[in-house]
Amino acid sequence: xxxxxxxxxxxxxxxxxxxxxxxxxxxxxxxxxxxxxxxxxxxxxxxxxxxxxxxxxxxxxxxxxxxxxxxxxxxxxxxxxxxxxxxxxxxxxxxxxxxxxxxxxxxxxxxxxxxxxxxxxxxxxxxxxxxxxxxxxxxxxxxxxxxxxxxxxxxxxxxxxxxxxxxxxxxxxxxxxxxxxxxxxxxxxxxxxxxxxxxxxxxxxxxxxxxxxxxxxxxxxxxxxxxxxxxxxxxxxxxxxxxxxxxxxxxxxxxxxxxxxxxxxxxxxxxxxxxxxxxxxxxxxxxxxxxxxxxxxxxxxxxxxxxxxxxxxxxxxxxxxxxxxxxxxxxxxxxxxxxxxxxxxxxxxxxxxxxxxxxxxxxxxxxxxxxxxxxxxxxxxxxxxxxxxxxxxxxxxxxxxxxxxxxxxxxxxxxxxxxxxxxxxxxxxxxxxxxxxxxxxxxxxxxxxxxxxxxxxxxxxxxxxxxxxxxxxx
Amino acid sequence: xxxxxxxxxxxxxxxxxxxxxxxxxxxxxxxxxxxxxxxxxxxxxxxxxxxxxxxxxxxxxxxxxxxxxxxxxxxxxxxxxxxxxxxxxxxxxxxxxxxxxxxxxxxxxxxxxxxxxxxxxxxxxxxxxxxxxxxxxxxxxxxxxxxxxxxxxxxxxxxxxxxxxxxxxxxxxxxxxxxxxxxxxxxxxxxxxxxxxxxxxxxxxxxxxxxxxxxxxxxxxxxxxxxxxxxxxxxxxxxxxxxxxxxxxxxxxxxxxxxxxxxxxxxxxxxxxxxxxxxxxxxxxxxxxxxxxxxxxxxxxxxxxxxxxxxxxxxxxxxxxxxxxxxxxxxxxxxxxxxxxxxxxxxxxxxxxxxxxxxxxxxxxxxxxxxxxxxxxxxxxxxxxxxxxxxxxxxxxxxxxxxxxxxxxxxxxxxxxxxxxxxxxxxxxxxxxxxxxxxxxxxxxxxxxxxxxxxxxxxxxxxxxxxxxxxxxx
Numbered sequence: 001x002x003x004x005x006x007x008x009x010x011x012x013x014x015x016x017x018x019x020x021x022x023x024x025x026x027x028x029x030x031x032x033x034x035x036x037x038x039x040x041x042x043x044x045x046x047x048x049x050x051x052x053x054x055x056x057x058x059x060x061x062x063x064x065x066x067x068x069x070x071x072x073x074x075x076x077x078x079x080x081x082x083x084x085x086x087x088x089x090x091x092x093x094x095x096x097x098x099x100x101x102x103x104x105x106x107x108x109x110x111x112x113x114x115x116x117x118x119x120x121x122x123x124x125x126x127x128x129x130x131x132x133x134x135x136x137x138x139x140x141x142x143x144x145x146x147x148x149x150x151x152x153x154x155x156x157x158x159x160x161x162x163x164x165x166x167x168x169x170x171x172x173x174x175x176x177x178x179x180x181x182x183x184x185x186x187x188x189x190x191x192x193x194x195x196x197x198x199x200x201x202x203x204x205x206x207x208x209x210x211x212x213x214x215x216x217x218x219x220x221x222x223x224x225x226x227x228x229x230x231x232x233x234x235x236x237x238x239x240x241x242x243x244x245x246x247x248x249x250x251x252x253x254x255x256x257x258x259x260x261x262x263x264x265x266x267x268x269x270x271x272x273x274x275x276x277x278x279x280x281x282x283x284x285x286x287x288x289x290x291x292x293x294x295x296x297x298x299x300x301x302x303x304x305x306x307x308x309x310x311x312x313x314x315x316x317x318x319x320x321x322x323x324x325x326x327x328x329x330x331x332x333x334x335x336x337x338x339x340x341x342x343x344x345x346x347x348x349x350x351x352x353x354x355x356x357x358x359x360x361x362x363x364x365x366x367x368x369x370x371x372x373x374x375x376x377x378x379x380x381x382x383x384x385x386x387x388x389x390x391x392x393x394x395x396x397x398x399x400x401x402x403x404x405x406x407x408x409x410x411x412x413x414x415x416x417x418x419x420x421x422x423x424x425x426x427x428x429x430x431x432x433x434x435x436x437x438x439x440x441x442x443x444x445x446x447x448x449x450x451x452x453x454x455x456x457x458x459x460x461x462x463x464x465x466x467x468x469x470x471x472x473x474x
Numbered sequence: 475x476x477x478x479x480x481x482x483x484x485x486x487x488x489x490x491x492x493x494x495x496x497x498x499x500x501x502x503x504x505x506x507x508x509x510x511x512x513x514x515x516x517x518x519x520x521x522x523x524x525x526x527x528x529x530x531x532x533x534x535x536x537x538x539x540x541x542x543x544x545x546x547x548x549x550x551x552x553x554x555x556x557x558x559x560x561x562x563x564x565x566x567x568x569x570x571x572x573x574x575x576x577x578x579x580x581x582x583x584x585x586x587x588x589x590x591x592x593x594x595x596x597x598x599x600x601x602x603x604x605x606x607x608x609x610x611x612x613x614x615x616x617x618x619x620x621x622x623x624x625x626x627x628x629x630x631x632x633x634x635x636x637x638x639x640x641x642x643x644x645x646x647x648x649x650x651x652x653x654x655x656x657x658x659x660x661x662x663x664x665x666x667x668x669x670x671x672x673x674x675x676x677x678x679x680x681x682x683x684x685x686x687x688x689x690x691x692x693x694x695x696x697x698x699x700x701x702x703x704x705x706x707x708x709x710x711x712x713x714x715x716x717x718x719x720x721x722x723x724x725x726x727x728x729x730x731x732x733x734x735x736x737x738x739x740x741x742x743x744x745x746x747x748x749x750x751x752x753x754x755x756x757x758x759x760x761x762x763x764x765x766x767x768x769x770x771x772x773x774x775x776x777x778x779x780x781x782x783x784x785x786x787x788x789x790x791x792x793x794x795x796x797x798x799x800x801x802x803x804x805x806x807x808x809x810x811x812x813x814x815x816x817x818x819x820x821x822x823x824x825x826x827x828x829x830x831x832x833x834x835x836x837x838x839x840x841x842x843x844x845x846x847x848x849x850x851x852x853x854x855x856x857x858x859x860x861x862x863x864x865x866x867x868x869x870x871x872x873x874x875x876x877x878x879x880x881x882x883x884x885x886x887x888x889x890x891x892x893x894x895x896x897x898x899x900x901x902x903x904x905x906x907x908x909x910x911x912x913x914x915x916x917x918x919x920x921x922x923x924x925x926x927x928x929x930x931x932x933x934x935x936x937x938x939x940x941x942x943x944x945x946x947x948x
Contacts, residue, residue: 045694047711054833173677181674182656182715199673200655203647220519236740237521239733241656241715258732259713265736266710269743270827273750277823277920278816286828287838291845295852298820302894305816306857310864312808317874323801330797330804334786334811334928341815342752342779342921346772349751353744354760359528364761371765378769383780390784400791420776446751446920447816454808 022052029060029067037064038071046075050082054288058090065091069103077103081111085284089118097123101130109136110153110260116141139253148231149224151264152245152254158185159211161194166207172199182241185252186215193219193244193252221246224253228264233358235261268356275440276352278305278447301447308451312337315458322462326473328401328408329465336415337457339383340423341450347372347427348449352441355431365432369425376424380417388413404472411468415461422460423453496526503534503541511538512545520549524556528762532564539565543577551577555585559758563592571597575604583610584627584734590615613727622705623698625738626719626728632659633685635668640681646673656715659726660689667693667718667726695720698727702738707832709735742830749914750826752779752921775921782925786811789932796936800947802875802882803939810889811931813857814897815924821846821901822923826915829905839906843899850898854891862887878946885942889935896934897927 021044028037041049053061068076080088092100092115100119104112104127116124116137128134128141136154143149157175159168163186172181184202186195195215205214221244222231235243235258243261245254271281280297282289316323316333323330351368354360360368391409394400401408430444430452466474495518502511515523527535542550554562566574566589574593578586578601590598590611602608602615610628617623631649633642637660646655658676660669669689679688695718696705709717709732717735719728745755754771756763790797790807797804825842828834834842865883868874875882904918904926940948 045712047713051711169677172674200646203643236733236736237525238519239521241732258715258736259710262710262732262736262739265739266831270831273747273823273827276747276750277819279820279824282824285831285833286824287833287841291848294845295849298817298849299853299856302813302816302820302853303856303860306809306813306860309809309812309816312812313805313864316805316808320801320805323797323804327794327798327801327804330801330807331787331790331794333804333807334790334932335780335783337808338783338786338815338925338928339776339780341812341924342776342783343772345751345919345921346753346776349747350753350756350760353747357740357744357759359759359761367761371768374765375769375772379773379776382773382777386777386780390787445819447819450815450924451812454812458808 021048022055025052025064026056026060029063034067034071038068041068041079042072042075046078047082049075049079050084053079053083054087054285058087061087062091073103074106077107077111077115081107081114084114085118085288086290087284087288088115092119097126097130100127101132105132108153109133109140109155110151112137113140113150143224146228147224148222148226148228148243148245148256149254151228151231151260152224152256154254156185156244156252156255157181158187158191158193158252161186161188161210161212161215163211164207165202165205165209165211165214168202168211169199169207172202183244184211185219185244185255186211187252191251193221193246193250195219196244219244222256223247229268231256232261232264232268236265237358272352272356272440272442275442276349276445278302278445301445305447305451308448309454311455312458315455315462319458319462322465322474326465326469328473329411329462329469332408332412332415333458333461335387336412336419336461337454338450339416340419340453340457342423343376343379343420344423344427344449344453345446347375347424348431348444348446351428351431352444355435355441362432362435365429368428368432372424372428373421376421377417379424380420383416383420384413387416404469407468407472411461411465414468415457415464418460418464419453419457422456423449426452426456495522496529499526499538500530500534503537508541508545512542515542515553516546516549520552521556523549523553524558527553527557528561528759532561535561536565547577548580551581551585551589555581555588558588559592559762560764561758561762562589566593571600571604574601575606579606582627583607583614583629584625586611587614587624617698620702621698622696622700622702622717622719622730623728625702625705625734626698626730628728630659630718630726630729631655632661632665632667632726635660635662635684635686635689637685638681639676639679639683639685639688642676642685643673643681646676657718658685659693659718659729660685661726665725667695667720667724669693670718693718696730697721703742705730706735706738706742710739711832746826746830746914746916749916750823750919752776752919775919779921779925782922783928785929786932789929789936793932793936796939796948800939800943802947803885803936803943806882806886806889807932807935809861810886810893810935811928812924813890814893814927814931816897817850817853817894818897818901818923818927819920821849821898822905822918822920825902825905826918829909829915836906836909839903842902842906846898846902847895850895851891853898854894857894858887858890861890878943881942881946885935885939888942889931889938892934892938893927893931896930897923900926900930 065076080091104115116128128137131137139154140150159171168184175181182199184197185193188194195217196219197211197215201214220238224245224247231243241258243256244252245256247253274281279301282297388409391401391405391412395405427449430449431441434441434444539550554565578589590602593601602611605611613628614624633645642658649655656673658671659667662668669691670693671685671689675688694708694712698719698721705717715732717730718726719730721727748755753775756771862883865875865879865886869879901923904923905915908915908918
């Protein structure tokens with residue numbers, strides 16, 4: 001979304017209370033007062049219109065968009081870009097390619113591309129063909145999804161080294177269509193990126209100073225193939241307002257602004273948290289995701305985990321005779337295995353996040369293993385003591401566990417140390433393994449780790465039981 | 475961290491390979507070549523120096539900082555600000571307040587405040603007293619932590635409505651110390667925020683145009699008491715480069731830049747993911763958090779969850795006679811309760827994230843409940859069918875479950891529907907409840923939901939069993 005356009009175009013928001021605003025909009029829709037409606041919406045920022053649209057029914061949303069698109073097409077499209085997802089796609093569905101192309105042409109290229117992405121591929125192809133600025137769109141679409149090239153704006157403000165500061169300012173004054181003018185990129189005569197300066201510095205020097213004298217020679221830049229999450233990381237860690245994009249030969253081909261980097265951060269985090277929670281990442285916001293898609297994306301993982309968890313039934317069946325002899329063993333099964341799952345969940349979320357923000361890299365696995373080994377032992381020991389006390393207290397109060405209570409207590413305590421240690425190690429090492437094989441570390445989700453630890457935890461528990469209780473209860 | 479300073483001050487990074495760079499730095503440290511070292515570091519950006527420092531031992535880090543601080547104090551402090559956390563605090567520990575004050579004075583106020591925050595309160599108090607820019611620091615520190623007032627930079631570039639565009643540009647040319655000059659805020663004679671314009675627009679109009687004619691009258695602004703996470707949300711959703719901060723009387727008192735908003739987003743996400751994973755949020759990165767702190771922050775929750783999970787042992791003991799009569803019941807306990815935990819984890823992470831990004835608000839709870847009711851039923855039904863098939867197949871292949879296998883299968887299947895439905899509802903509604911009572915929704919973490927569902931899941935399972943198996947196995 002264009003930084004300056006947004007800033008320039010919008011007058012006061014009507015109200016800061018979305019619910020009241022939504023009621024007004026819906027009333028105007030129902031009453032059939034399109035002029036009032038368009039005037040009200042023109043006073044809102046596009047993200048505010050999108051917020052209102054998000055809380056409407058699909059039918060109202062379509063109705064509203066139809067009204068605005070005929071009277072203020074640019075405003076309607078800006079709101080549609082902010083809305084995003086399948087709700088936005090739905091608004092364009094019944095229009096012909098020519099109309100959509102005409103709506104897209106005035107948008108900044110990165111916004112136009114983000115809308116094209118929402119359309120079914122054959123439709124997107126036809127719309128692209130009908131667009132006037134299709135050479136810009138093509139320059140973006142030729143790059144792979146999830147790369148810098150795919151999110152950049154190919155209209156970038158660049159000048160030569162020999163241009164003077166005064167000429168540069170004059171050029172900026174004529175550059176109404178360019179999104180980002182805070183940084184001025186400096187290229188040689190073949191378009192190679194050689195330096196960067198800022199509008200501020202241009203104003204600080206005498207007008208006849210050549211750009212070569214006010215530019216910084218080395219520029220932090222992204223390659224067209226740089227992954228978008230890496231782009232976001234660079235923008236964030238270098239505190240940049242924009243990042244230039246170059247091709248293989250260091251030719252400046254586009255620019256990515258900080259607002260788009262923030263969108264990448266937000267979307268990546270959402271996907272990561274959904275994976276961490278044990279489901280496939282959604283493409284749309286929760287509320288606008290069709291129920292069927294929601295069930296499918298959760299169901300797949302849930303069934304997969306269920307298959308894994310079935311091994312617990314197999315493992316339990318293997319120890320059926322032991323359980324029959326000492327039913328008391330079964331009582332502590334949920335307690336023991338869930339403690340492993342909980343400690344695994346803690347370790348996994350710590351490491352997955354540390355990997356995501358770059359605090360930890362794959363090469364740190366050994367140092368992490370050492371820390372987690374100690375943490376796991378300490379945490380396991382704490383739970384072992386608490387567990388032993390619990391059994392002792394119940395035994396003294398109710399005589400719950402019979403004469404062999406101390407052996408039972410030791411079985412539970414030792415199992416807790418083993419299971420918590422194992423949970424901690426599995427939870428901390430699986431994300432590294434995922435990253436190593438090129439998968440998203442968050443795939444080793446909390447439920448995944450818990451399932452793994454449940455199955456192995458049972459083996460640990462019953463093995464330890466057979467040692468401590470052999471000859472007495474077993 | 476100052477946006478433009480950073481951009482202006484730094485020449486080419488020496489290398490893009492952190493490991494090689496770190497080796498060079500460490501070698502220069504060991505060899506004792508301070509001049510080489512300072513020259514090398516001056517070619518790096520502060521975040522690059524901080525990256526290198528992060529991977530060093532604490533001793534090397536202190537040694538490095540001592541060398542740089544004497545020769546390039548501003549460079550050393552910029553890197554320290556980027557480093558942050560207890561590692562940064564450690565670097566200042568043995569200096570006297572006067573020295574620290576002298577190091578802090580040249581920094582932008584928001585950076586100086588972020589360093590003061592790292593020091594023990596009495597020490598911070600003394601350093602503040604010794605600072606020359608202490609009135610700016612006080613203007614920030616008078617606001618509560620986690621508010622806009624506490625993160626703003628009080629040096630903000632503002633001009634009067636009657637100022638002309640030409641005068642404004644001239645004023646900008648003299649404003650070397652101001653961080654953010656892309657937006658120019660317009661105030662009345664008592665400092666009230668009345669409008670905003672941009673450097674770009676100032677250059678587009680004739681020099682004698684008064685600001686009143688080129689400004690946008692309504693400004694999206696934060697109040698000093700606005701929470702920082704809300705600040706970040708506003709900056710992100712309005713695609714702003716900076717957000718002005720006003721007091722109760724709409725007086726402009728500071729500005730927050732987009733880079734600091736990104737830091738808030740990143741830190742909030744980290745805390746949220748750690749809470750979601752079932753531990754207290756860490757104050758420092760994983761690697762620099764002392765092991766003891768790590769164990770304490772995990773241990774507290776782990777013990778709390780363990781106490782909750784102990785109720786499973788109580789519940790199981792309540793059904794001990796049933797288990798003794800039908801050991802086969804025990805076999806499916808982990809399978810049934812973990813399916814509830816998994817579906818609860820999915821629902822909780824979906825809703826917690828949707829609440830965090832504002833896709834869903836507390837008032838949506840009823841619509842969410844309806845969606846989750848349907849999802850839970852559908853997912854439970856799927857697992858019920860898979861579970862029933864599993865039991866049928868095992869029965870036909872191994873005769874595992876005896877003549878009453880169909881009743882056992884129905885018990886497991888119906889329990890799965892109940893437990894998955896319950897897990898989904900608990901996982902989706904608890905975050906709303908947390909938010910409603912003013913707690914962080916992520917407190918209803920995956921392990922918390924799993925524990926809750928484990929205990930209630932056992933009750934569901936054994937209740938259903940007593941219905942289906944009464945008179946046969948029980």
